[in-house]
Amino acid sequence: MPNWVSNTVTPLNDAAVSFTRERIVDEKGEFCFSRLVPLPRELSKTSSPNRIVSPEEMQMFKERYVDRVCTEYEQEGLLYVEHPSGFIESCCTAECARTLIRRFGAADWYTFTNSHWGCKWDACCRKHDDTSYFFDTPWSYPEAFTEVMAASCPEGHWQWRWEEEQGFGGIFEIRNGIIVHTDSWDIPEEAPAQH
Incomplete structure (x- = not known):
């Protein structure tokens, strides 16, 4: 705490x-x-630190959470799961992380909130x-x-x-x-x- x-x-x-x-x-x-100072929606769906994975590992993540995985940002290279506790588990490709940093100055919610709030x-x-x-x-x-x-x-x-x-x-x-x-x-x- x-x-x-x-x-x-x-x-x-x-x-x-x-x-x-x-x-x-x-x-x-x-x-x-x-x-x-809004937290960008894409970053609100990340873990901290954001787990950077290969395309193969991303597919394994998708298969592991087949019924619960959220794919709204899959084209950008980000997958996430919202657990019942509210905890978000995510993974993203290195290219996605670079894009998030270019767009928002951070690749995950925690880095963004500490920098901007x-x-x-x-x-x-x-x-x-x-x-x-x-x-x-x-x-x-x-x-x-x-x-x-x-x-x-x-x-x-x-x-x-x-x-x-x-x-x-x-x-x-x-x-x-x-x-x-x-x-x-x-x-x-x-x-x-x-x-």
């Missing part, structure tokens, strides 16, 4: 409120990285109130996503507060397309034992 990071994002002006509602928040009103998964355990959005991210706050957000709405003004479950964290503002860190703290020291 990852260490979780709690995030609170507060839009501070009308431009940020509108941009967040129109470009980031999903139909449930929850903060969603994939609205602004700054964390492994989209926002989790999402809530919101009238002024702020609350969600968790695995291992770190989504730094790469915040850079895209800042560049996509330079007239927006947000405050972003994050804290890792061990206690370290920070606060920054996104304003005029720039990210300005205003506070940070390390893991709190334990108080000395009282005797």
Whole structure:
């Protein structure tokens, strides 16, 4: 299990409120990285790392999962199986992997999300109130996503507060397309034992 990071994002002006509602928040009103920076469908159907196989091995994969194999990207050289648990097992040819890298900068979902969001998964355990959005991210706050957000709405003004479950964290503002860190703290020291 990852260490979780709690995030609170507060839009501070009308431009940020509108941009967040129109470009980031999903139909449930929850903060969603994939609205602004979508994970390409092809990559969402890959394993990480993506298993590179020969044409013969691809045929063996297809025969192994004959009743469950998804072939929608077979022409491109990608096969996958969605297991009941939600886990995706995939294989692709070397040419397919090169094509995915050319098109999306990654050959698998994990590389893409880390590069484009700054964390492994989209926002989790999402809530919101009238002024702020609350969600968790695995291992770190989504730094790469915040850079895209800042560049996509330079007239927006947000405050972003994050804290890792061990206690370290920070606060920054996104304003005029720039990210300005205003506070940070390390893991709190334990108080000395009282005797």
